[in-house]
Amino acid sequence: MDPLISSAADQLFSKAAPPEAVREVLNGQAGDAMWAEIEASGFLDGLVPEQLGGSGLSATDVFPVLFACGKYAVPAPVGETMFARAALALAGCECVPGPVALGVRSGSKHGGFASFDVPHGRVAAWVLVSGEDGTVVLPTDGASFRGPGSDSLSLDLRWDSCTDDAVELPLDADWLVAGARIESAAMAGAMESILASSVRYAGERVQFGRPIGRFQAVQQQVSILTEQVFASRMAAELAFSSPRAQAAVDLLAGADRPRVAAAKTRIGEAAILAAAIAHGVHGAIGITEEFDLQLHTGRLQSGRLRFGSEAYWARELGRNVLTHGGARVVDFLREELTSSRGASP
């Protein structure tokens, strides 16, 4: 993970998205000020190629930014907007202003569109609606129906017809993979915060005359949590380190899909365990609105549902292994999932 980009992202989000501001957005506010600061950082054009006016960052470069989004529970579609802007630029379309959410596997009928449970839909100005008939970027305020989604940031959305300002995006991209890739990084980041909070709390909270972290039962639980966090971070990093999926054009095409499948599966499984252990260690205080742990465990819960859960991605990965030309599982593991040769250091 590039330490410079990583610390720049930490700096940005610790200032733009402190826990109070995160709560306000989760509780219904729009978060315009937060978005303005993120916009000013320049990260949102990170994936846009240099010759098209962006910074031309690689997947390896943007990983720390997306990881930090999870670490700070940033309630905005930062990764989604980065991917969408790169796609618009590559297709020669005008950039749309403001946050862009991803409405994957959307339906279209009689000129209208329906997107189900769009992550960050409530705080997005635009939704990139992708389905079998292509991709169109629609304004959220032009939607004819808005229904609550599975968390306070997501929405079910319908548009009766294409709006005037809609942008058609003639680019062959795999938005489900893009979303799952982004989400893997964010979930791994959220887990890092959960671990830090658990270790801190176990050292501070005193019961029976000593810090609870001195009890072996608590130590063993925190060790399991640590292992899950290490595994998740590695799985996420692998999804951004494939030599075949570094440039925006390849990322958008969904290159090295099996790595994303492995990451989303592994991290989704870890998320269940991590959230359960962290809440166990924190006791009742962790159940309060006021204590920050809930921001991160809530983030994990949402993340599992977004862009395919473990059930979806594990099945796809299993099929990939079986149809991989009769090679051994270990060969698939080495060649398709864990080699980082060619990625920038």
Add this chain to the structure above:
Amino acid sequence: MIPVLDLSEIPPEDEALRAPVRAFLQERLRGMPAERRARSWMGFDAEFSRDLAAQGWIGLTFPQEYGGLGRAHFARYVVVEELLAAGAPVSAHWIADRQSGPLILRYGDETQRRFFLPLICRAEAFFCIGMSEPNSGSDLASVRSRAHRSQGGWVLNGRKIWTTNADRSHFMIALVRTSGTTDDRQKGLSQFVIDLSLPGVTVRPIRDLAGDEHFSEVFLDDVQLGEDALIGQEGAGWEQVTAELAFERSGPERFLSSIVLLEEWAIYLRSLARPSEQDEVLLGRIVAHMTALRALSIAVTARLVRGDKPAVEAALVKDLGTELEQLIPAAIANALGADPGHASPSALRHTLAYTSRMAPSYSLRGGTREILRGMIARGMGLR
């Protein structure tokens, strides 16, 4: 806090070993049944080890002057990964190559290095590890076997147990007390290399639950050792043993113990017209776990290469790894029984039976799950 494990890469010159090792194994292991290959690093075949040595693939990290190839840890990583993936019977030379050789290289004196290391590289000296005793398991510092100074050397008395390959090895490296009492704990312990053909050494094999005899009880009665049997410093045994365990816990063997079973199951699934959705999901889950583990294991090796001592990181990877290794037989058993009466290949079922029986040992040997988690908690600042 335990430092982050960064994604690392096997250098191309080490990766280049993979193809020749693989070609050799394909030829050498042809026709060996899966159930035997499933014994993984418990499978003993001295002749196989000698053939491997002839290729230069044992002790390849040792300097050339001691018979090795002077290669990096990653070269060994690649060789070992291929050996385990193929289910090669590596047990005979395994401990010498992984632990005893590196230990002698690091702490032994020049005479010991010149004597033992070339023998290890030629697969002419097999080693076993005498740490555990009947009353000292996890609490290793409580060992009671003892060496007393005598004229021109030491006299050793005591008992070791669970010593893998003691009955088929030439030497044991034992951790024993040389001064103080068990109350002194980590102080006063030393390591000796013991020629197992010496008078006073009695080895009694113990049969395991799968019917194999790979570990033994070793009785040490007035065994006379020369000065040259002491490895490293007198009294520094604990520090040396800790360094040794970091090697033991970090390699690819820590997530590949059930790999032969997994490969057999995948072959079976491929032979079906249509594998069930549950089977696809299960295979995907297992592979997703292996993905993170392999990258973590390579990251720990990168630390070793840099000269760090990643003992806690190695414990973390081992604990995660054994969990997957134990999940594999449990979940495959469930999958094969999902359709009562449906026939599956008998070789697959035998491999499953063996792996299922041995799986509980994965999280005992090399340090139990609870002990490893204690190390991780210490690494996180809780102890």
